[in-house]
Amino acid sequence: MGHALDKKAFESKDWGGAFDQFDPSKSDQLVLGGLMMAAFSCMSNKAAEPELKELTKKHGVAENPGKDSLKEVKDLRGLFVDLMKFTEKHSKPGEEAKMEVSGELKDVTIDGDKAKGTFTKKDGKTETMIFIRLGGRWYISMDR
Numbered sequence: 001m002g003h004a005l006d007k008k009a010f011e012s013k014d015w016g017g018a019f020d021q022f023d024p025s026k027s028d029q030l031v032l033g034g035l036m037m038a039a040f041s042c043m044s045n046k047a048a049e050p051e052l053k054e055l056t057k058k059h060g061v062a063e064n065p066g067k068d069s070l071k072e073v074k075d076l077r078g079l080f081v082d083l084m085k086f087t088e089k090h091s092k093p094g095e096e097a098k099m100e101v102s103g104e105l106k107d108v109t110i111d112g113d114k115a116k117g118t119f120t121k122k123d124g125k126t127e128t129m130i131f132i133r134l135g136g137r138w139y140i141s142m143d144r
Contacts, residue, residue: 006021007102009021011102013084013088015080015081015084015085016077016080016081019076019077019080019081020077021139021140022139022140022141022142023132023134023139023140023141023142023143024134024139025134026141026142026143027076027077027080028070028076029142030076030080030142031070031073031076031079031080031083032069032070034079034080034083034084034087035056035061035065035069035083037083037084037087038052038055038083038086038087038090039052040087041086041087041090041091042090044091044092045090045091045092048086048089048090051086051090052086052090055082055083055086056079059073059074059075059078059079059082060072060073060074061073061079102121102122103119103120103121103122104119104120105117105118105119105129106118106119106120112133113132113133113134114130114131114132114133114141115130115131115132115133115138116128116129116130116131117129117131128144130143130144
């Protein structure tokens with residue numbers, strides 16, 4: 001399986017490249033996670049709140065959070081990239097935006113257009129990763 005996990009994008013904080021590896025049919029879930037991280041970074045840095053409000057307004061995010069808050073967003077990838085950069089800029093040291101990919105993917109099993117494997121992090125902790133094939137390409141699934 002030529003799986004979707006391109007570690008270089010994550011390690012170099014190429015947030016657009018990281019975004020492109022996730023199931024595009026569920027990209028709104030990824031962006032909502034980015035919104036949560038950005039909001040958390042404002043909890044310890046209240047001065048950043050106006051910047052986040054402007055960023056979300058620029059992208060068309062609804063002011064009232066909810067399931068339709070991304071309905072007017074035209075560029076989810078661009079919003080995700082901006083949110084991750086914002087979070088890096090405004091987070092306390094050690095709380096920066098990151099997606100842990102240091103480790104090894106093993107025991108991958110493929111069943112049609114779905115696959116799963118065990119990802120072992122450098123610290124020895126493991127998690128199951130699920131992948132989905134769309135249009136002949138493998139993506140990281142948001143499903144667990």
